[in-house]
Amino acid sequence: MMESGAAIPILVEEAMSETLSAQPSAQTVAENVYRSIKSDLLSGALPPGSALLTRDLLARYDCGISPLREALARLVGEQFLEAASHRGVRVPRPSISDVEDVYRIRIALEREALGLALQCGDDDWEADIIATCHRMEKAPLPYHVADQPSAVMEWEARHRAFHFSLIKAAPSPRLLRLIDQMVDQTERYRALRLSGMDRAKLGHDLVAEHRSLMEMVLARDPASLDFLAAHLDRTRIAVSAILREGAAP
Amino acid sequence: MMESGAAIPILVEEAMSETLSAQPSAQTVAENVYRSIKSDLLSGALPPGSALLTRDLLARYDCGISPLREALARLVGEQFLEAASHRGVRVPRPSISDVEDVYRIRIALEREALGLALQCGDDDWEADIIATCHRMEKAPLPYHVADQPSAVMEWEARHRAFHFSLIKAAPSPRLLRLIDQMVDQTERYRALRLSGMDRAKLGHDLVAEHRSLMEMVLARDPASLDFLAAHLDRTRIAVSAILREGAAP
DNA sequence: ATCGTCAATAGTTTGGAAAATTATTTTGAT
DNA sequence: ATCAAAATAATTTTCCAAACTATTGACGAT
Numbered sequence: 001m002m003e004s005g006a007a008i009p010i011l012v013e014e015a016m017s018e019t020l021s022a023q024p025s026a027q028t029v030a031e032n033v034y035r036s037i038k039s040d041l042l043s044g045a046l047p048p049g050s051a052l053l054t055r056d057l058l059a060r061y062d063c064g065i066s067p068l069r070e071a072l073a074r075l076v077g078e079q080f081l082e083a084a085s086h087r088g089v090r091v092p093r094p095s096i097s098d099v100e101d102v103y104r105i106r107i108a109l110e111r112e113a114l115g116l117a118l119q120c121g122d123d124d125w126e127a128d129i130i131a132t133c134h135r136m137e138k139a140p141l142p143y144h145v146a147d148q149p150s151a152v153m154e155w156e157a158r159h160r161a162f163h164f165s166l167i168k169a170a171p172s173p174r175l176l177r178l179i180d181q182m183v184d185q186t187e188r189y190r191a192l193r194l195s196g197m198d199r200a201k202l203g204h205d206l207v208a209e210h211r212s213l214m215e216m217v218l219a220r221d222p223a224s225l226d227f228l229a230a231h232l233d234r235t236r237i238a239v240s241a242i243l244r245e246g247a248a249p
Numbered sequence: 250m251m252e253s254g255a256a257i258p259i260l261v262e263e264a265m266s267e268t269l270s271a272q273p274s275a276q277t278v279a280e281n282v283y284r285s286i287k288s289d290l291l292s293g294a295l296p297p298g299s300a301l302l303t304r305d306l307l308a309r310y311d312c313g314i315s316p317l318r319e320a321l322a323r324l325v326g327e328q329f330l331e332a333a334s335h336r337g338v339r340v341p342r343p344s345i346s347d348v349e350d351v352y353r354i355r356i357a358l359e360r361e362a363l364g365l366a367l368q369c370g371d372d373d374w375e376a377d378i379i380a381t382c383h384r385m386e387k388a389p390l391p392y393h394v395a396d397q398p399s400a401v402m403e404w405e406a407r408h409r410a411f412h413f414s415l416i417k418a419a420p421s422p423r424l425l426r427l428i429d430q431m432v433d434q435t436e437r438y439r440a441l442r443l444s445g446m447d448r449a450k451l452g453h454d455l456v457a458e459h460r461s462l463m464e465m466v467l468a469r470d471p472a473s474l475d476f477l478a479a480h481l482d483r484t485r486i487a488v489s490a491i492l493r494e495g496a497a498p
Numbered sequence: 499a500t501c502g503t504c505a506a507t508a509g510t511t512t513g514g515a516a517a518a519t520t521a522t523t524t525t526g527a528t
Numbered sequence: 529a530t531c532a533a534a535a536t537a538a539t540t541t542t543c544c545a546a547a548c549t550a551t552t553g554a555c556g557a558t
Contacts, residue, residue, distance in 0.1 A: 027334040027519090028541065030322075054510065064543045066315065069511085070322040073279075077326020079423075085276040086510055086549050101423040108361040112353060174328075174350040178427075276549090277511065303540065313513040318541085335519050335540055 030067035037061070037071055041080055041091065042187045049093045052081070078181065094189050096243050103236035106182040110163075110232065111225050113179060116170035118220050125169040126218055132158070132165040133214050137207060145194045152194060162210065166217055166228070186239070193239050279316035283323055286310070290329055290340065291436045298342045301330070327430065343438050345492050352485035355431040359412075359481065360474050362428060365419035367469050374418040375467055381407070381414040382463050386456060394443045401443060411459065415466055415477070435488070442488050 026032050037057075040046045057068055072089050075081045081089045092098075117125065136158040142148040160183060170176060209231055216224035275281050286306075289295045306317055321338050324330045330338045341347075366374065385407040391397040409432060419425060458480055465473035 030541080031334065064541095065511095066318065066542050066544095069315070070318055070541090073319045073322035074326040077323040079426075085280065088510065097420070098423065101421045104361060104421060105358065105424055105427060108357045109354065112357040171346070172350045172353060174347065175354055178354060279511075304538095313511095314541095315512050315514095319511090336521095337540065 028067070029063050030070040033061045033063055033067050034071035034074055037075060038080060038184075041075075042184060042190070044188070044191050046091055048091050048188065051088060051090050053088065079185075094192065094243065096240055099186070099189060099240055099243060100236065102182055102185045103232065103239070106179065106186070107229050107232045107236075109175060109179050109182065110167060111229050113167035113170040113172065113175050114217070114225055114228055116172060116175075117167050118217070118222070118224070120171055121169035121220075125165075128168065129162075129165045129214055129218065132162040133210065136162045136210065141206065156190070166213075189239060189243070192242055195242065277316070278312050279319040282310045282312050282316050283320035286320055286324060287329060287433075290324075291433060291439070293437070293440045295340055297340050297437065300337060300339050302337065328434075343441065343492065345489055348435070348438060348489055348492060349485065351431055351434045352481065352488075355428065355435070356478050356481045356485075358424060358428050358431065359416060360478050362416035362419040362421065362424050363466070363474055363477055365421060365424075366416045367466070367471070367473070369420055370418035370469075374414075377417065378411075378414045378463060378467065381411040382459065385411045385459065390455065405439070411463075415462075438488060438492070441491055 026035070037046070046052070052072070054065070054068070057072075058065065061068065072081060072083075076083045076089065079092075082092050083089045136155070139151070139154045139158050141155045142151045145152050163183075164180075167176065167179065213224065213227055213231060216227055275284070286295070295301070301321070303314070303317070306321075307314065310317065321330060321332075325332045325338065328341075331341050332338045385404070388400070388403045388407050390404045391400045394401050412432075413429075416425065416428065462473065462476055462480060465476055
């Protein structure tokens with residue numbers, strides 16, 4: 001499919017995929033392939049709507065059929081891919097209603113998690129929030145996103161880390177994992193999101209908004225639940241609008 | 250290739266597993282095995298804590314390695330099984346904190362879904378609620394659960410259908426699917442739940458409580474959100490208490 | 499020209515056997 | 529007798545070829 005016909009039998013684990021080459025390789029091929037595919041899904045290397053052909057994937061990830069199928073099955077279980085019997089797997093297309101759906105779930109769950117964190121968070125939790133917020137502010141979202149893709153990626157990573165730090169203290173592994181999955185789901189629309197993001201009004205509002213959020217959380221203000229929900233809802237509206245005006249799939 | 254050596258080309262699909270023989274068989278072996286294993290997990294035929302050996306599973310579900318592994322991988326993705334590399338898959342043990350976790354998520358999501366359903370539900374939705382409630386009341390929970398296991402299962406199915414009917418009108422496929430998954434997760438504690446359930450106080454309260462819930466929902470009373478949450482939370486407390494006193498894993 | 503049938507092709511799914519890894523037992527030395 | 533190391537056994541993981549299913553294109557009938 002993509003870069004087919006590579007004649008050189010490369011170092012399998014290390015050079016498996018573009019985005020994941022840095023990560024520590026796992027103990028099984030299936031696990032590595034799983035991570036690679038997931039990474040490529042989130043980065044957009046495997047674009048929404050595309051059908052994944054077995055033999056292309058075999059070449060792309062340089063492995064046998066069994067681990068590939070296992071990785072795909074797991075991703076189907078996590079709803080990152082959709083399967084039709086005897087017709088292979090596809091990358092789901094982004095739809096506005098689906099984005100709204102994901103954000104709705106995410107808001108409900110993050111609100112719950114933040115409530116727990118406010119109850120259970122200790123000093124380390126507070127320190128971590130302050131630290132991740134600082135990191136986020138030190139790598140601000142560029143004015144024109146198209147110009148500096150790597151800077152944008154860095155900001156996104158730190159932004160995500162900040163949001164996670166707020167709820168990290170919630171003693172609910174499942175809840176945190178589920179939220180992480182929902183965030184992953186929204187990552188897939190990164191390309192679309194960024195394309196409409198660069199008027200800098202966003203960038204400015206964001207800094208102030210995140211600061212307010214942090215201060216309310218550190219003060220254990222119960223109103224921070226609503227504030228977080230509103231913050232996420234603004235993102236939902238923005239993403240949804242971008243999807244509406246942008247590409248019409 | 251399929252049933253090697255067997256002279257008679259038997260109906261593979263039908264005789265595959267105990268619990269799933271009635272279901273319409275799917276178009277691939279992997280799908281059938283997936284359903285069978287999931288069903289056996291929910292029914293308790295594959296008890297929590299047990300390690301699943303490939304050999305045994307191959308015999309039990311009468312299939313080849315490939316579809317079996319595919320089914321297992323999918324269940325791992327849905328968190329019904331946990332995998333350790335080169336050490337196979339296990340059925341997770343029930344822990345009190347995990348039960349609390351699942352219920353917490355379920356409550357947050359069902360509250361959200363019910364809110365949407367109140368906005369979007371139409372006449373058919375209302376009719377369906379009344380119908381499923383009627384069915385539930387017609388197959389009440391037996392006084393002593395141990396005596397009539399099939400009656401208990403019937404009640405559980407109808408009870409579940411009733412709860413789902415309340416939120417069915419929410420236009421959020423992902424949300425509904427996620428709730429369904431959480432309900433599945435709680436199903437696994439069925440055996441434990443039932444063992445401590447049979448003082449009939451529960452049975453009586455339940456009928457009245459469900460009636461009240463239904464009436465509030467049909468009246469589109471916003472307070473029904475809190476009522477549903479409280480109802481589910483009572484279940485959480487009950488299940489949690491049973492786990493605490495019962496088996497101590 | 500349009501529709502339906504049928505063969506050829508492309509792609510997915512499956513079973514089994516070989517390779518790799520982990521667990522268990524045996525052996526040998528202190 | 530105890531412990532470490534080697535050998536063996538059990539189990540998971542992987543590759544691969546065979547079987548099956550869907551799709552495409554050609555051909556003939558209406």
